[in-house]
Amino acid sequence: MKGVHPQVAAILAERGAISTAEFPRLSSTLARLSRAGLLANPLPGVFVPADDSSPLCRLRAATAWSAPSGVIHGRSAAALWLGEPLPPILEVAHPSLRSRAGVVVRQQRITSPFVEVRSGIRSVTPAYAAVELAATDDGQACCEVLRRGLATPADLEAALADLRGSRGQVVRRRVVTAAAANPWSFAELRLHRMLQSAGITDWVANSPIRVGGQLLVPDIRFRRTRLVLEFDGRSSHLGSTQFLADRERQNLLEAAGYRVLRFGWEHLDHPEYVVPLVRQALRAT
16 A cells, blocks of 8 residues: 555555554554545544445454454344345444444354454354344345355254344244255245145255256255256246256256146245145156
């Protein structure tokens, strides 16, 4: 950084933010650079490059301010892991700090197995963030971290156990129990719940099989019958390339003796259509 003290520049290059608590000897230098407009001071005792207003910079500043015990959690951590827009107010877990403008603090210590540090940002793991949100998002973040391979059902179970005693745990338990079936989208989760509520069992979700020399991953495959259920999402199946790939995949399954039933978003609101059709197909296969 041009015009910035070499040691300050090196620390910012490595961490993206610097705090006077960690580097007290640089306090006067940081204050001078801030007055000169080269550094910004978004949180007490924390300095970042004045020309960096990125979401990652906000997270690094919150990490530096709350070091060494503070951890980004909740919606803020989920946004980081899933590449979504950061909420206007960041969420930090810390055993004693108080909330500040732009940062709300939950006074709690996150245990080390559920903390990751990357690129100068200390946050909860994807599984922990998703399970936290399960109390209010009905499992959407859990499905997304499973789909992206950021967590396993076992990871979700471990995070749930660590959150015991917190508000919303009854809802979280329901979501994590459903996530044991490995849904890769919220729509798939709803379809799983529909089958489970109807007592339709003996199926696996997103479990790979080899068909016609290719490795396929059906949305739902029944173990003892050659029946597959596929869900057509609103966005992922609109393109012509995806449409063609879906048909080729279905052709491979049917040529190998599988019967394929396809469902869309609208069907999720009509179990009176889905459940009898699945039962009829099970009887016929």
